Amino acid sequence: MSRRLLNPDTDADRAVRDIIGDPQISGFTMIAGAGSGKTTSLVKALDAAITARGADFLATCRQVACVTYTEIATQEIEADLALNPVAHVSTIHSFLWSLIAPFQNDIRTWAASYGPRRLRELRDELAGLGPGTGTKRRRELMGKIRRLEHGVDKLDGVTRFRYGVGRNYADGVVGHDDILKMVPELIQTKPLLSRIVARRFPLVFVDESQDTFPEVVKCLRHIAVQERERFCLGFFGDPMQRIYLQGAGDIRLEADWHQVEKPENFRSPRRVLDVINTIRAGGDDLVQRTGLSADRQRDGEVTFFVFPADDQRIERLNRARAWLAARSTTGAWQDDRTKILVTTHRMAARRLAFGNLYTVFHSSRLSDDFDEGRAWPLTPFLGVLLPLATAAIDNRPALVPILRKSSPLLRPETLGQASVGDTLTGLATGIEELASLLTTGGPGTIGQALRISRDRGLIEIDDRLAPYLDADTPTEDLDELGATLTAYLDCDVAELAGYAKYVGQLSAYSTQQGVKGTEFPDVLVVLDDQESTHNQFSYDKLFGIRPPSPTDIKRRRGGEETTIDRTRRLFYVCASRATESLAIVLYAADVSQATAALRHSHLLDDNQVVGAHTVDTWAETP
Numbered sequence: 001m002s003r004r005l006l007n008p009d010t011d012a013d014r015a016v017r018d019i020i021g022d023p024q025i026s027g028f029t030m031i032a033g034a035g036s037g038k039t040t041s042l043v044k045a046l047d048a049a050i051t052a053r054g055a056d057f058l059a060t061c062r063q064v065a066c067v068t069y070t071e072i073a074t075q076e077i078e079a080d081l082a083l084n085p086v087a088h089v090s091t092i093h094s095f096l097w098s099l100i101a102p103f104q105n106d107i108r109t110w111a112a113s114y115g116p117r118r119l120r121e122l123r124d125e126l127a128g129l130g131p132g133t134g135t136k137r138r139r140e141l142m143g144k145i146r147r148l149e150h151g152v153d154k155l156d157g158v159t160r161f162r163y164g165v166g167r168n169y170a171d172g173v174v175g176h177d178d179i180l181k182m183v184p185e186l187i188q189t190k191p192l193l194s195r196i197v198a199r200r201f202p203l204v205f206v207d208e209s210q211d212t213f214p215e216v217v218k219c220l221r222h223i224a225v226q227e228r229e230r231f232c233l234g235f236f237g238d239p240m241q242r243i244y245l246q247g248a249g250d251i252r253l254e255a256d257w258h259q260v261e262k263p264e265n266f267r268s269p270r271r272v273l274d275v276i277n278t279i280r281a282g283g284d285d286l287v288q289r290t291g292l293s294a295d296r297q298r299d300g301e302v303t304f305f306v307f308p309a310d311d312q313r314i315e316r317l318n319r320a321r322a323w324l325a326a327r328s329t330t331g332a333w334q335d336d337r338t339k340i341l342v343t344t345h346r347m348a349a350r351r352l353a354f355g356n357l358y359t360v361f362h363s364s365r366l367s368d369d370f371d372e373g374r375a376w377p378l379t380p381f382l383g384v385l386l387p388l389a390t391a392a393i394d395n396r397p398a399l400v401p402i403l404r405k406s407s408p409l410l411r412p413e414t415l416g417q418a419s420v421g422d423t424l425t426g427l428a429t430g431i432e433e434l435a436s437l438l439t440t441g442g443p444g445t446i447g448q449a450l451r452i453s454r455d456r457g458l459i460e461i462d463d464r465l466a467p468y469l470d471a472d473t474p475t476e477d478l479d480e481l482g483a484t485l486t487a488y489l490d491c492d493v494a495e496l497a498g499y500a501k502y503v504g505q506l507s508a509y510s511t512q513q514g515v516k517g518t519e520f521p522d523v524l525v526v527l528d529d530q531e532s533t534h535n536q537f538s539y540d541k542l543f544g545i546r547p548p549s550p551t552d553i554k555r556r557r558g559g560e561e562t563t564i565d566r567t568r569r570l571f572y573v574c575a576s577r578a579t580e581s582l583a584i585v586l587y588a589a590d591v592s593q594a595t596a597a598l599r600h601s602h603l604l605d606d607n608q609v610v611g612a613h614t615v616d617t618w619a620e621t622p
């Protein structure tokens with residue numbers, strides 16, 4: 001049985017079980033604070049549905065659907081349910097695609113109508129570009145228009161549509177953005193589709209409902225209203241944890257829907273709970289109390305640091321961690337249990353020493369792929385060369401399976417061309433050279449590592465990169481990709497290790513937006529407006545260190561969301577991830593002003609503020 005299912009039932013769990021067994025109720029919301037066990041209740045609701053109706057569902061090809069926000073959340077919930085086939089757990093995009101994929105003609109008709117609509121928008125945007133807009137944006141738009149025109153022309157010839165990240169109608173690929181528009185539009189205009197969805201998935205539960213796209217919420221609501229007695233829809237979420245601007249936030253109740261309360265917090269120790277209740281108080285009036293029995297509830301540790309926003313940021317953060325570890329009474333702040341939350345990937349890149357790689361890819365079209373660890377120029381390192389270098393040192397038997405997949409010398413058609421002994425000796429030499437370059441962190445460039453790998457037959461170089469590997473490649477007149485690749489090849493190999501750890505989620509660093517839904521024993525939140533340069537958020541404004549801008553004031557007066565609201569929610573998500581110890585590090589232009597502002601915020605009531613002097617000098621104290 002899974003960890004989540006082992007938790008005792010709460011009143012909310014019992015209420016949900018009653019609701020999903022009652023055909024008169026077509027929906028419910030469980031809107032509750034951080035750590036209240038919403039995901040736990042969701043898993044219990046799925047389990048209850050499987051127990052009550054699983055055999056019937058299996059016999060009639062029906063399932064209970066659970067819609068998650070991330071792929072990781074999908075895997076966790078599937079594991080909680082031991083991959084039970086009655087549950088259909090998937091991200092929102094996959095779920096929507098599974099609803100529409102059988103209706104290929106409807107997809108074609110929709111694309112034939114949407115394509116020209118989108119083309120008009122793109123052409124209008126291109127025509128409206130001012131003389132100040134760079135050629136890059138102009139070219140991008142022209143490329144998009146060309147591809148879409150071609151795609152619309154080829155729609156009739158597509159035999160089967162499939163779902164991919166980027167739209168490519170000519171190849172039958174319906175993109176991420178299409179799915180979010182197409183499925184809600186089709187469901188709301190074709191009554192038969194609502195009926196078919198309700199027939200196939202009589203129960204649909206949505207996790208993280210606050211960040212679900214409003215159009216998706218609307219279309220699920222439409223099914224619940226149309227198919228009232230055959231369908232039940234449950235939303236689990238917390239508006240205070242909305243991270244994405246386009247999220248639905250609050251969910252309005254239909255007349256027959258129930259609101260299930262869940263007032264407890266099962267995650268945060270006492271001091272952390274006080275802090276998150278204080279953060280939340282500025283946004284709404286939800287106050288959580290602990291759901292843990294007295295013998296399970298701990299005090300926890302909360303520490304605030306205020307440091308000057310100077311060039312000692314990284315060193316001081318390391319000193320603060322060492323200082324915390326030396327003082328913790330619970331064994332907190334060891335490397336393997338600490339999570340450090342920064343606002344941008346760039347901040348993590350600097351701290352994990354891959355700042356140059358970051359800069360190179362962030363001035364290119366591959367920036368999103370870089371952040372997500374799937375930029376094609378780096379794939380040889382992540383997939384083959386770094387694992388080879390590691391295996392060369394401590395796991396030599398692992399070398400052969402890797403090489404079998406990567407080395408052109410070990411393909412059946414090439415194997416006969418040289419003696420096996422010579423081939424293996426050549427590969428072994430290549431691995432030694434590569435490992436010594438990569439594991440000692442150079443000195444050497446990425447280009448050097450790739451040349452060794454190519455010349456020794458460890459890998460084949462991608463055709464798009466190959467021309468740039470040789471010294472005589474002209475460096476003038478490079479296009480954007482050429483400039484990126486040339487700069488990439490010049491980066492130091494030492495940068496690869498930190499990058500691989502970061503994208504493999506093996507480092508202590510995460511972005512603040514990326515940790516929603518998770519929890520860690522020790523959480524250190526870095527608040528640094530200057531370094532993050534993220535204009536969506538401002539901790540200085542949240543704490544009153546900087547005044548709100550005229551736009552903030554105007555928006556607040558108009559009842560619209562401000563930077564301060566967004567930042568409060570982000571801060572709430574971060575602080576509520578800690579199960580034992582929480583540290584907040586605020587970097588400030590004026591330390592005494594920032595300390596005074598923190599005191600004013602009541603966050604410090606029970607907690608101490610530590611300054612730079614303390615962490616700079618403590619190690620010297622005998």
Ligand SMILES: Nc1ncnc2c1ncn2[C@@H]1O[C@H](COP(=O)(O)OP(=O)(O)OP(=O)(O)O)[C@@H](O)[C@H]1O
Pocket residue numbers: 003004007008009010033034035036037038039040041238241266267516517518519576
């Ligand atoms: N009934 C319960 N009794 C004891 N512990 C529980 C109970 N329900 C949940 N927990 C524990 O509380 C923690 C938070 O649970 P969960 O992740 O389900 O909350 P959540 O509301 O989805 O969190 P968040 O919205 O902050 O991501 C987990 O460690 C979970 O095991």
